[in-house]
Amino acid sequence: xSDSMVQVxxxxxxxxxxxxxxxxxxxxxxxxxxxxxxxxxxxxxSGKTTLLNLIGGLDQPTAGEILVGGSRxxxxxxxxxxxxxxxxxxxxxxxxxxxxxxxxEGNVELPxxxxxxxxxxxxxxxxxxxxxxxxxxRAKHKPKELSGGQEQRVAIARALVSDPQLLVCDxxxxxxxxxxxxxxxxxxxxxxxxxxxxxxxxxxxxxxAEFAQHTLHLEKGQLLEQAAA
Amino acid sequence: MxxxxxVVANLFRKRTRTIxxxxxxxxxxxxxxxxxxxxxxxxxxxxxxxxxxxMTQARVSFTQPxxxxxxxxxxxxxxxxxxxxxxxxxxxWQENTPLFVFAIDPLRYRDVYPEYxxxxxxxxxxxxxxxxxxxxxxxxxxxxxxxxxxxPISSNIYPQKNGSKAWAFDLVGxxxxxxxxxxxxxxxxxxxxxxxxxxxxxGMKGRTNFFILKLADSNHAEAISKAIDTTFENSPxxxxxxxxxxxxxxxxxxxxxxxxxxxxxxxxxFFTLLLVVGNTMAQSVRERIPELAVLKTLGFSDGSVLGxxxxxxxxxxxxxxxxGLSLATMGGAMVAKGTGGQFQLxxxxxxxxxGVAAIVIMSLAVGLLPAxxxxxxxxxxxxxxx
Numbered sequence: 001x002s003d004s005m006v007q008v009x010x011x012x013x014x015x016x017x018x019x020x021x022x023x024x025x026x027x028x029x030x031x032x033x034x035x036x037x038x039x040x041x042x043x044x045x046s047g048k049t050t051l052l053n054l055i056g057g058l059d060q061p062t063a064g065e066i067l068v069g070g071s072r073x074x075x076x077x078x079x080x081x082x083x084x085x086x087x088x089x090x091x092x093x094x095x096x097x098x099x100x101x102x103x104x105e106g107n108v109e110l111p112x113x114x115x116x117x118x119x120x121x122x123x124x125x126x127x128x129x130x131x132x133x134x135x136x137x138r139a140k141h142k143p144k145e146l147s148g149g150q151e152q153r154v155a156i157a158r159a160l161v162s163d164p165q166l167l168v169c170d171x172x173x174x175x176x177x178x179x180x181x182x183x184x185x186x187x188x189x190x191x192x193x194x195x196x197x198x199x200x201x202x203x204x205x206x207x208x209a210e211f212a213q214h215t216l217h218l219e220k221g222q223l224l225e226q227a228a229a
Numbered sequence: 230m231x232x233x234x235x236v237v238a239n240l241f242r243k244r245t246r247t248i249x250x251x252x253x254x255x256x257x258x259x260x261x262x263x264x265x266x267x268x269x270x271x272x273x274x275x276x277x278x279x280x281x282x283x284m285t286q287a288r289v290s291f292t293q294p295x296x297x298x299x300x301x302x303x304x305x306x307x308x309x310x311x312x313x314x315x316x317x318x319x320x321x322w323q324e325n326t327p328l329f330v331f332a333i334d335p336l337r338y339r340d341v342y343p344e345y346x347x348x349x350x351x352x353x354x355x356x357x358x359x360x361x362x363x364x365x366x367x368x369x370x371x372x373x374x375x376x377x378x379x380x381p382i383s384s385n386i387y388p389q390k391n392g393s394k395a396w397a398f399d400l401v402g403x404x405x406x407x408x409x410x411x412x413x414x415x416x417x418x419x420x421x422x423x424x425x426x427x428x429x430x431x432g433m434k435g436r437t438n439f440f441i442l443k444l445a446d447s448n449h450a451e452a453i454s455k456a457i458d459t460t461f462e463n464s465p466x467x468x469x470x471x472x473x474x475x476x477x478x479x480x481x482x483x484x485x486x487x488x489x490x491x492x493x494x495x496x497x498x499f500f501t502l503l504l505v506v507g508n509t510m511a512q513s514v515r516e517r518i519p520e521l522a523v524l525k526t527l528g529f530s531d532g533s534v535l536g537x538x539x540x541x542x543x544x545x546x547x548x549x550x551x552x553g554l555s556l557a558t559m560g561g562a563m564v565a566k567g568t569g570g571q572f573q574l575x576x577x578x579x580x581x582x583x584g585v586a587a588i589v590i591m592s593l594a595v596g597l598l599p600a601x602x603x604x605x606x607x608x609x610x611x612x613x614x615x
Contacts, residue, residue, distance in 0.1 A: 058526060
């Protein structure tokens with residue numbers, strides 16, 4: 001069995017913008033081992049987020065293969081891909097993307113509504129996830145009652161609660177000050193080192209990339225190098 | 230938290246907007262309930278069950294007067310115990326307050342309507358005083374009338390022989406109902422028909438708008454009704470005989486085609502509602518495109534997201550619709566009680582069933598387009614704000 005969590009094989013992605021076709025990724029190949037923490041860096045328009053979306057099953061490649069945890073996800077239908085995402089991957093966004101009408105615990109519980117867990121079991125899992133991110137005492141608070149750092153912790157708890165092996169993070173510290181950003185990155189490091197989560201993180205910030213085990217540089221839709229952090 | 234809880238939480242994300250929309254749904258279904266039951270009353274077939282009195286008018290319209298000389302013939306029909314007659318006066322009090330005023334034969338009317346209670350001396354005074362009138366307690370209380378007063382009442386139809394439509398009558402009695410229900414029917418004034426017959430300059434001496442027939446046996450109301458109309462068939466004065474309830478409804482029907490009026494009002498109400506609620510739903514979905522994309526990111530399928538939006542629309546229409554129909558039920562019962570049962574404005578099961586069907590259709594009509602938009606969302610475009 002392969003030790004790779006993510007295998008990207010000769011992937012091309014073309015977007016159609018009106019009559020124009022824009023090729024964002026050009027035959028990109030990449031392996032990310034299980035338990036790795038990878039930072040994807042590169043200038044704007046280099047294809048970082050596109051690659052992240054493909055790895056997270058949010059979009060489909062135009063050509064090539066993508067395997068995550070040994071499963072081909074590039075051939076799944078929209079419905080099957082949604083089901084796959086629910087069980088195999090957690091997402092963390094730059095602007096947290098929490099539901100404003102729900103409390104912290106409601107937001108964390110949201111992915112569990114797709115499982116067959118009982119209400120009591122869901123509540124228990126939510127409590128554990130909030131405990132892991134250090135926000136057990138903020139469970140009843142709505143997002144607008146939390147700081148940016150706390151909101152991002154809730155988002156991380158939401159990404160963790162269904163226990164996926166892969167976390168994809170798109171600029172998770174892009175909206176935070178340095179100190180709070182370092183705390184969030186430290187938390188991701190703990191999740192990687194102590195809980196064995198494979199993390200793929202897009203960032204513009206070299207200091208954020210230092211928290212990763214590896215940094216990959218993309219430019220014009222191609223991988224430039226793979227360097228040890 | 231449950232999926233239902235999530236739907237309700239989303240519904241009240243803009244509390245003021247949702248409450249205002251909810252109020253418009255409630256108002257629409259309140260109107261729907263009341264107007265449907267009005268329609269139902271007017272479309273219901275004749276019901277002779279338990280009828281103790283019948284009303285006979287000209288076949289074409291009650292505005293075409295019938296000769297009072299028909300009374301002996303009517304009283305000779307088996308099952309008819311006593312006949313009274315009544316003439317619409319078209320009364321106006323003071324400047325332009327309409328009054329229900331009828332010209333009647335006092336003692337015949339007393340026999341036919343024992344539910345109206347008044348001291349015997351006052352009935353005798355009514356019968357023997359040429360310019361007399363009696364007033365129902367509700368009217369007398371409302372305008373502060375006292376026995377012995379001369380009451381000026383104009384007619385918007387009948388002039389006196391001198392051409393003036395201003396009449397004056399001596400108030401000789403005030404009658405009440407035998408119970409609460411009949412008390413509510415004392416918003417009426419009666420004048421002495423003999424005086425009206427002599428003094429009016431309209432040239433309709435010896436005729437009246439309708440006859441009221443007291444029946445000896447209420448079980449034969451339908452048969453008696455047919456017998457009367459058959460008796461006068463092919464005569465210059467063909468008749469139409471019906472129950473009091475149907476007669477009263479016919480009175481209101483003079484306004485126009487009630488069913489058509491009701492349908493047009495409801496069409497306008499629901500068309501407006503469709504725009505109001507549809508706009509609310511569309512705006513609500515537009516505002517949270519990124520949130521819907523996040524739901525899909527978390528693993529909710531396109532169908533689930535469509536379901537969430539439709540459930541919100543259904544919850545809004547269902548909640549508002551059921552409150553509206555319940556208020557209409559209560560309002561209808563109050564109208565029925567307030568009119569002493571004359572207008573049985575009660576929402577029966579058929580109105581409720583049509584109401585619930587309207588709720589479901591309305592939910593789909595206002596929710597389907599926004600829900601399909603939510604279903605079609607592409608995650609990467611929505612998250613990128615495209």
